[in-house]
C-alpha cells in the first residue's frame with residue numbers, strides 16, 4: 001500500500017528519498033513522486049509506474065535540496081497516473097503533501113473549498129486535504145503546523161501525511177491517524193517513513209508516531225509532538241531490532257524465495273526462549289501474564305485477513321483440539337461490520353503480519369469496545385495492532401518483504417500452536433504424553449523444513465509443466481484444509497492462475513465437475529490425519545483423468561503411485577503437518593510464477609500492508 005518517506009538534515013535528500021521509496025516498493029504501488037525544497041523553489045516530480053520511472057523522469061531536473069518528501073501511491077481515489085500521484089500541490093503551489101489512507105469526507109470538503117474558489121486537478125482525496133490546509137492557513141493567518149492541526153480536526157478518515165512549504169526549508173510537518181508513521185532520529189537529521197525499512201540503514205533510533213499525533217521536524221532542533229487536540233507529548237525513542245541485511249535479497253533472485261528458505265531459522269527464532277525441548281516446556285510471556293483470561297474464556301474469536309486468516313484456521317483446530325475452547329475464525333472485514341455478538345468473557349485473538357491491516361485494527365477496536373480481552377499475534381514490532389491490544393506475542397519472523405506471505409505464516413502457525421498447547425496444559429485438556437511429544441516435535445520442525453527445501457530444484461523442474469493451467473484445485477482435510485486454502489492463495493497471488501482450496505471431501509459437492517485432464521489438483525495426503533479418506537478422494541480425481549500433484553509423507557507408496565508428481569515431507573505430529581506441508585506449496589507457487597515471468601515479489605494490484613478498508 002502507499003508508502004511515505006521524508007528527510008530533513010545536512011545530506012542531499014534526493015538519493016535518500018529514492019532509496020527509501022525503493023525499500024518501500026514491497027508494499028505494492030502504481031505511481032511515485034517526490035517534492036524537494038531547493039532555495040526558493042519547491043520542486044515536485046511524479047511518474048506513473050515504478051520508482052525507476054520517477055528516477056528517469058527526474059533526470060536532468062533540479063534534484064537539489066536537503067529537505068524533501070516522497071511517496072509511492074496505491075490507487076484508491078482516481079486511476080494510477082501522473083496527475084493523481086503524490087505529492088499534491090496546494091492551489092498556490094506553496095505547499096506539497098503526501099498522504100497514506102483515505103479522507104472519507106473529501107467530497108463534502110471539496111464542495112466547500114470550491115465555493116472559496118479552489119479548483120482541483122486530480123481525482124484524489126489527498127488534493128482536497130492540501131487545499132484545505134492552505135485555505136485554513138491563509139484564512140486564519142497561522143503557520144503550517146497550526147494549519148495542519150486545524151485541518152485534521154475537520155477530516156474524517158485515516159491518514160499518515162507529511163507536508164512541506166515553499167520558502168520554509170527547515171520544517172516538515174507530519175501526522176497520523178490509523179496509518180503508520182515512524183521518525184528516524186539521526187545526528188542533526190530526521191527521517192520519516194510509513195515503516196522502518198527506509199530508515200534502518202541510517203539509524204536504529206526511532207519514534208513511532210501515535211494516533212492523532214502531529215510531529216514537527218525542524219532542522220537542527222528537537223522534534224515536537226502534539227495531538228490534534230493540542231496536547232504536548234514527549235517523543236519516546238525506541239531501538240530498532242531490524243537489520244539492513246534482512247532487507248536485502250542475500251544472493252536470492254527474489255525476496256519470496258529468500259523468505260521461503262529462511263523458514264528453518266525464522267521458526268527457530270519464533271520458538272527461541274519459548275519452546276524448551278530439554279525441559280519439555282513452552283513459555284509464552286503474553287500467555288503467562290494473562291493466564292486467567294485464557295482459562296476463563298468461554299469462547300475465542302480469531303480475527304484476521306488473507307494469509308493470517310488461514311493461520312487462524314489452523315489455530316482454531318489446535319485450540320479446539322488441545323484446549324477444548326470453541327473458536328470462531330472471522331474475516332476482520334466482515335466481523336467489524338456485521339454486528340457480531342461479543343461478550344466480556346470472549347477472548348479475541350487478532351493476527352496480522354504487518355500489524356497495520358485497517359480491517360483487523362478496526363476489529364480490535366470493536367472487540368475492545370465490547371469489553372473483550374484482545375491478544376495480538378503480529379510480526380512487525382511496534383505496529384498499530386500490537387499497540388492497541390491488551391497483550392500479545394510477536395512472531396519474530398523478521399521483516400517480510402515479498403508480498404505473498406510465507407515465513408510470517410509459518411511463524412503465526414507456530415505461535416498459535418504454542419498457545420494452544422499452553423492453554424491445554426493449564427486446563428489439563430491435553431494429556432501430558434501428547435503435550436511432551438508435540439513439544440519435542442516442535443523442536444524438530446526447523447530441521448525437517450531444511451530437508452523439504454532440498455527438493456526445491458525438482459519442484460522448480462516440474463513446475464514448468466503447469467504454466468499452461470488456467471485453474472488449480474487444492475485439497476486437504478483436517479489441519480491440511482487451511483493448508484490447501486493457503487496453497488491456492490499463494491498460487492493465485494503471484495502467478496495469476498485461478499486456484500481454489502477445498503476440504504477434500506467437499507470436492508464431490510461442486511469442484512469435481514471441473515476435473516478433466518487439463519485440471520491440476522494438488523492434494524495434501526500426509527499420513528497423519530484421514531489418510532485413507534484422502535486416498536479415496538484421489539481415486540475420484542484419477543477416475544476423471546485429473547492431474548495430481550501430491551504432498552505425501554516420506555515412505556508413502558500408494559498416493560505416490562497415483563500421482564503425476566509428488567513431494568514428500570518428513571512425518572510429524574498431525575497438528576504440526578501444516579508447518580511442513582506449506583513449504584512445498586510455497587515453492588510450487590513460486591516456481592510456476594517465475595516460469596510465467598511474473599513479478600513475484602510485487603504481484604499486480606496487491607499490497608503488502610492493506611492500510612485502507
Ligand code: G6P
Nearest residue numbers: 305306307308352353354357405
Ligand atoms: C495483504 C497481503 C497478504 C496478507 C494480508 C493480511 O493482502 O498481501 O499477504 O496476508 O494483507 O495482512 P496482515 O499484515 O494483517 O497479516
